[in-house]
Amino acid sequence: MGEVAVEEKIRIFAGQLYAASGIGMWCFSKERRLFYSTSSNQQEFLAFLELSDCWDYIFQREEGWEKPLILSDSLHMVWIAHDVVSEAGRNYLLLLGPVFPSKVSIRHIHAALEKRESSVQMQRQLLRILSEVPVQSMEVLRQYARMLHYSITEEMILADEIYIQESEPQIPQKELQWEEKREEMISADRMQQTERILLNAVKEGNPDYKKMMREVLKGNSAYLSETGDALRDGKNTLLMFGVLCNRAAIEGGLSVHLAREMERQKVQEIENCTTVVQLIKVHEKMVDDYIGQVRSVQGHAQISKVILDACGYIKAHVLESPGMEEIAAAVGYTPYYFSKKFYREMGIRVTDYIKMARVEHAKILLLTSRKSIQEISDMLHFGTRSYFGKVFQEIVGISPVAYREQVMGKENG
Amino acid sequence: MKLKKNLELVPFLKDVKQCQADVWLITQKKDRLNLKSFLTQCILVAMPDKKSVLSHSSLECNDMDKERLEKWCLL
Numbered sequence: 001m002g003e004v005a006v007e008e009k010i011r012i013f014a015g016q017l018y019a020a021s022g023i024g025m026w027c028f029s030k031e032r033r034l035f036y037s038t039s040s041n042q043q044e045f046l047a048f049l050e051l052s053d054c055w056d057y058i059f060q061r062e063e064g065w066e067k068p069l070i071l072s073d074s075l076h077m078v079w080i081a082h083d084v085v086s087e088a089g090r091n092y093l094l095l096l097g098p099v100f101p102s103k104v105s106i107r108h109i110h111a112a113l114e115k116r117e118s119s120v121q122m123q124r125q126l127l128r129i130l131s132e133v134p135v136q137s138m139e140v141l142r143q144y145a146r147m148l149h150y151s152i153t154e155e156m157i158l159a160d161e162i163y164i165q166e167s168e169p170q171i172p173q174k175e176l177q178w179e180e181k182r183e184e185m186i187s188a189d190r191m192q193q194t195e196r197i198l199l200n201a202v203k204e205g206n207p208d209y210k211k212m213m214r215e216v217l218k219g220n221s222a223y224l225s226e227t228g229d230a231l232r233d234g235k236n237t238l239l240m241f242g243v244l245c246n247r248a249a250i251e252g253g254l255s256v257h258l259a260r261e262m263e264r265q266k267v268q269e270i271e272n273c274t275t276v277v278q279l280i281k282v283h284e285k286m287v288d289d290y291i292g293q294v295r296s297v298q299g300h301a302q303i304s305k306v307i308l309d310a311c312g313y314i315k316a317h318v319l320e321s322p323g324m325e326e327i328a329a330a331v332g333y334t335p336y337y338f339s340k341k342f343y344r345e346m347g348i349r350v351t352d353y354i355k356m357a358r359v360e361h362a363k364i365l366l367l368t369s370r371k372s373i374q375e376i377s378d379m380l381h382f383g384t385r386s387y388f389g390k391v392f393q394e395i396v397g398i399s400p401v402a403y404r405e406q407v408m409g410k411e412n413g
Numbered sequence: 414m415k416l417k418k419n420l421e422l423v424p425f426l427k428d429v430k431q432c433q434a435d436v437w438l439i440t441q442k443k444d445r446l447n448l449k450s451f452l453t454q455c456i457l458v459a460m461p462d463k464k465s466v467l468s469h470s471s472l473e474c475n476d477m478d479k480e481r482l483e484k485w486c487l488l
Contacts, residue, residue: 044458044459047422047423047458048458050423050427051423051426051430051451051454051455051458052451074452075452075455109452112452113456119444122444122456122460122466123456125459126455126460128459129459
């Protein structure tokens with residue numbers, strides 16, 4: 001393979017990529033002049049790229065991109081960039097794209113267009129062109145990025161060596177306002193194998209999770225929600241995963257207080273993302289942070305298996321509102337000794353822990369369903385809507401309604 | 414302000430991006446488009462008859478931005 005010129009290897013890769021996925025390859029000079037492209041709708045896609053913030057982000061860096069860079073514009077069209085130095089010493093830049101990371105992105109844009117004061121006739125052509133943008137999951141795109149790097153350098157790189165765009169798009173996310181309600185669609189059965197590995201790694205405080213991931217990664221991580229907005233779907237999926245990470249960390253020995261604090265921070269980090277590619281970084285950092293905290297706690301583990309089992313029981317039966325006697329019996333203790341032991345190890349009372357578990361579940365329902373506050377309150381046995389609101393406010397710091405609006409509606413504002 | 418005929422759309426829209434306030438394009442059919450929006454820019458790029466639409470449209474912006482955009486407009 002070493003005898004084949006870089007240009008030839010790239011040409012072969014471009015052909016294979018287009019045949020397999022419809023994704024185009026673009027080759028630019030360092031002066032931003034287009035040499036060639038295998039993409040359809042070249043004129044339009046090139047203009048979209050030049051008008052997006054991706055364009056300056058790619059070309060403004062002096063030292064170039066010696067490893068792949070994944071970036072996206074404010075319509076969530078994703079591009080992969082890579083610098084090339086040919087054997088003849090010529091510098092140029094390769095781009096793969098555009099690609100939507102979710103099949104529903106176009107639907108979301110369609111909804112955003114419907115709110116504009118422009119005629120359907122004007123919008124129709126844009127929708128036609130966007131409908132021709134290939135759709136691939138971010139995991140597959142990362143594989144393509146690694147394949148591109150290999151075609152250029154013959155070096156293997158890991159998925160976490162790929163650069164991720166860090167700057168935020170200049171155009172605010174209210175561009176893609178869409179007020180359709182979210183469907184209820186959380187399902188534990190859909191948890192991917194990779195997520196299970198990550199969650200086990202968090203629970204065990206195992207820093208070698210990346211190695212395990214490499215051995216099993218199949219490159220298919222679909223979003224768990226389909227609102228039509230790729231960024232929202234990515235955020236929802238990560239929020240759900242964050243909740244699972246948080247539980248795994250608690251099961252791994254992290255105190256509930258610290259876990260709650262971390263969860264708040266992670267929700268903020270997720271919601272602050274303005275592009276789908278930024279979510280990749282937040283995802284990796286979240287797993288690393290939880291594993292780091294669990295490792296730190298496990299260095300001086302203080303929570304017994306009995307109490308961890310009790311925590312697990314409470315969470316597993318959160319919709320049934322288990323009482324103290326039931327929980328104590330489940331782990332073989334009398335209520336009196338169990339409550340003392342629980343407080344000594346966890347630093348909070350059992351009743352408070354149950355409240356927190358119910359609020360955690362309420363947060364998931366608020367984010368992933370369109371159930372009313374009253375329905376959620378009833379499901380979690382809070383008694384009255386006002387008591388649910390009071391408890392939620394105490395633990396989360398804002399009311400359930402404000403939480404739903406803040407988290408789900410943030411990008412609309 | 415009326416736009417010049419045959420203006421180069423992408424460089425024009427790049428200039429619009431640099432404007433401080435919103436810049437509006439009012440078409441002959443009374444469509445009102447905010448040219449600072451990336452989505453609107455994409456709509457324009459995708460329109461097959463964009464040259465004709467632009468030449469029959471007018472531009473609305475504040476005085477500071479007028480200076481930046483006047484090279485694209487008929488005096």
